[in-house]
Amino acid sequence: MSALLEAEQVTVGYGAAPVLHDVDLAVPAGAITAVLGANGAGKTTLLRTLSGLLRPARGRILLDGQDLRGVRVEEMVRRGVAHVPEGRGVVTELTVDENLRLGGLWRKDRADAKRALDEVYDLFEPLARRRRFPGHQLSGGERQMLALGRALVGRPRLLLLDEPSLGLAPKVTGQIMGLLRTLRDSTGLTVLLVEQNVRSALSVADTGVVMSLGRVVAGADAATLREDEDMRHAYLGF
């Protein structure tokens, strides 16, 4: 499998002290990759760096083999990279419909933006029923659907998802994981999924990387990670 996105020897932090150290990562195209690790391991920082929100102090990020140095976040979106941050980022004062339309505003092909919006309503029936509801009236699961749906309206090639299961009932988490699989299979979507919920992440992912203290300490296919008892005990807590 070829890599859609790569990090090479990336070191990055918020101030002088690095949070990520010499991180190498290859995100295979058309697959779901889970990023696992304890609190504070650097998973969110990795996602923010890959989406262009944080600039590496050293190392480089490549999309389709092209160095992303100097590429702005808006341009990343145009190139098909969508980042759904932890906390969901729904605009609570706007309606469901307005939130979803925000995800397609930048697109020149207005007819396809409309089609993508309709597809999201087909995927997320609870959103279709609540089109005119303001974001603050939605449940946690619905907000998560909305954040995901808004990203999908932009027809991304790569979805960077931070903790989509946070605060959700297991059933809703299962639905979201199932949807990621469906999108991978039907559209070839590439997903990088940060999750505390290791079991659910490894149940849906094709491959996984394990982070500890700002470093990638392991990378393997998901089945291998599920079965590696030493790894599970040392880093994954189950």
Ligand SMILES: Nc1ncnc2c1ncn2[C@@H]1O[C@H](COP(=O)(O)OP(=O)(O)OP(=O)(O)O)[C@@H](O)[C@H]1O
């Ligand atoms: N905005 C920030 N400013 C300074 N330090 C930060 C900032 N955000 C995160 N850090 C630090 O970077 C380290 C890695 O945090 P990060 O959020 O990337 O980890 P994580 O693996 O995503 O953990 P969690 O699951 O708790 O979100 C932590 O030590 C954290 O305190």
